[in-house]
Amino acid sequence: MALIKVLDQIHVSPPANSSSNLAVPLTFFDIAWLHTGPGERLFFFSYHQSTSHFLSVTLPSLTSSLSLTLQRFHLFTCHISTYPSDPSQYIFSPSNTNSISLTVAESDSNTDFEELVTSDPRDLSKLDQLVPQLCKSNDGTTPLAALQITIFPNKGICIGVSIHHVTCDDLGSKHFMKSWAAACRDNGFDSESAPVPPIHDRSVIPDPNGLYFKTLAEMRDCTSHAPPPPPPDFSVKPPALFISTLSLSREQINRLKQRVVDTAASSGVLVHCSSFTVASAYSWICLLKCQSGERVKNKTAHFLFSVDCRNRLTPPVPVQYFGNCLTPCFVEANVEDLLSENGVINGAIAIGKSIKGLENGILDGAEGWLKKIQSILPKKPMSVAGSPRSRVYDVDFAFGKLKKVEVVSISKTPGTVSLSESGTEEGGIDIGVILPRDELERFTFYFLDGLN
Structure with missing residues (x-):
């Protein structure tokens, strides 16, 4: 039985005057993650307000600050493509929507928020519903990031984050979350405590030995020689x-x-x-x-x-x-x-x-x-x-204490x-x-x- 109800599906874009939406090449570090899946993390906060208060007061602040943050982290609004003149050169290319998907959901009244944030064993299926999915777009491309905010009325909020590993490593994903939180908390990036902007310049990654093309060739060789997956055995139900x-x-x-x-x-x-x-x-x-x-x-x-x-x-x-x-x-x-x-x-x-x-x-x-x-x-x-050293508990949106952080993608x-x-x-x-x-x-x- 579903524990949440989807209230809205929002597409958040950087400000209209953003000039940073440019193509960025992949490095040999990125190429290695091209065929992997997303990292999925859940951030649980205390939040003692109603759903109507969240929708009218907190959500606009979250979306406006997310827009400002995407001006700095514009790769999340891109998709992977290749240069028309060189199919071997993969790039982060601006997408048609130039946006990131944000799902807004509400938990049902029977869901115990405190049970979800405990350290004791919990059924993973209850947390899976809080994770946003990277679903293919109408043009056949797969988004590189997606977000979901689930409100537990008068109890808490869960911000679910899915980021494809080809886009950034764990340090980059936390840089994004801390930047978004700072923009929401301080109403922009003017505060002295705001995180420094990210650097997208790929020239800081030297590649004198041609590791990009060597890694690409190795990846294709591994993919072509990988054994086919065994047929699913529907008679055996996987353990919960x-x-x-x-x-x-x-x-x-x-x-x-x-x-x-x-x-x-x-x-x-x-x-x-x-x-x-x-x-x-x-x-x-x-x-x-x-x-x-x-x-x-x-x-x-x-x-x-x-x-x-x-x-x-x-x-x-x-x-x-x-x-x-x-x-x-x-x-x-x-x-x-x-x-x-x-x-x-x-x-x-x-x-x-x-x-x-x-x-x-x-x-x-x-x-x-x-x-x-x-x-x-x-x-x-x-x-x-x-x-x-991750300091994930430093993420502070200023609307409630961060109670728990879970990495649910390790289940894969x-x-x-x-x-x-x-x-x-x-x-x-x-x-x-x-x-x-x-x-x-x-x-x-x-x-x-x-x-x-």
């Missing part, structure tokens, strides 16, 4: 998925980090040890334990995640660069070592070594990234979305967890997990048992 948030406190993180550093030092190993490292290792071990059937058939376990390259390239790329600027990081470890008493420490040391290895050359092996990823996927690697890639700073404790980390109920119960047991 549940979403939950588990947390590591600052004290627990520091204790894990100290154990990793001490163990590595006793072996004469210099290792990169951060909150991301230990939180990822802890999640990796819990996932291996709760899915000990399929995932541990092999003697080697794999962990795959993306690393921001902006300050690792020469010369460094400005932090406000809007686009993709990520390199994959590959981690392998012996399953027996990961499931041992010191499994978390062994996992963290393996992750730290891989991160430290990037110092030898951030783009080393870039010509084979996609094929390496394709070869690892059948081995069911764990992966991570987000980062403890089994073995993926989300990481963010804690929404309740400075220095803590929230770990988002989406699994069938029985696996989620096992994951939670191993997570809490390990801390005890």
Whole structure:
């Protein structure tokens, strides 16, 4: 049964005098994400007003500030095309509508807002209805972003965001959200606290080795040789998925980090040890334990995640660069070592070594990234979305406290967890997990048992 009712479908454009709606080429970082899906995030805010108040007061402020924000982030109103004279050169091209779709919805009276924002297990299908869809336009193009605002009368608001990964990485999507929130909060970008504008200039991404065309050729080769998907088995109903948030406190993180550093030092190993490292290792071990059937058939376990390259390239790329600027990081470890008493420490040391290895050359092996990823996927690697440094809870529209942030798109890639700073404790980390109920119960047991 539907939990929401769609009230309106709005198309928001940049101001009429906007002059930034120009074609922008894709880089080799962008091309790698051309055939992937969107990142989907839900922002839940407290909001103690009626639907009529929201529609008459809050919604106009949200749409006008979104219009101003799209003047800065105009790629969200584009679609992907190629130059007529060069079909191999992909570009972000202005769309016919020059707008972004904003769905306005209202929850039914039986929906418990507090139940949706808890950290306890919840049926994912209830959250899926709050996620905007990237539906093809009448001209056959697929939009790069979509938004949905769902009002829970006198309780809260959920802002759902879907952004195709080819447009930008996680840093770029958060830059957009914080800019939109600032424009809504401050009635424009005149405040000193307003985020700096994004940089769309692709010349800041050097490509002396022709990685664009090498990556494009590799992507096409991977696509052409990929095995066809198995036919769907309609006789087997897939298990319902549940979403939950588990947390590591600052004290627990520091204790894990100290154990990793001490163990590595006793072996004469210099290792990169951060909150991301230990939180990822802890999640990796819990996932291996709760899915000990399929995932541990092999003697080697794999962990795959993306690393921001902006300050690792020469010369460094400005932090406000809007686009993709990520390199994959590959981690392998012996399953027996990961499931041992010191499994978390062994996992963290393996992750730290891989991160430290990037110092030898951030783009080393870039010509084979996609094929390496394709070869690892059948081995069911764990992966991570987000980062403890993301500061997603800093998004402030000034109409209510941000209560919860969920990354629901991790459900589309089994073995993926989300990481963010804690929404309740400075220095803590929230770990988002989406699994069938029985696996989620096992994951939670191993997570809490390990801390005890």
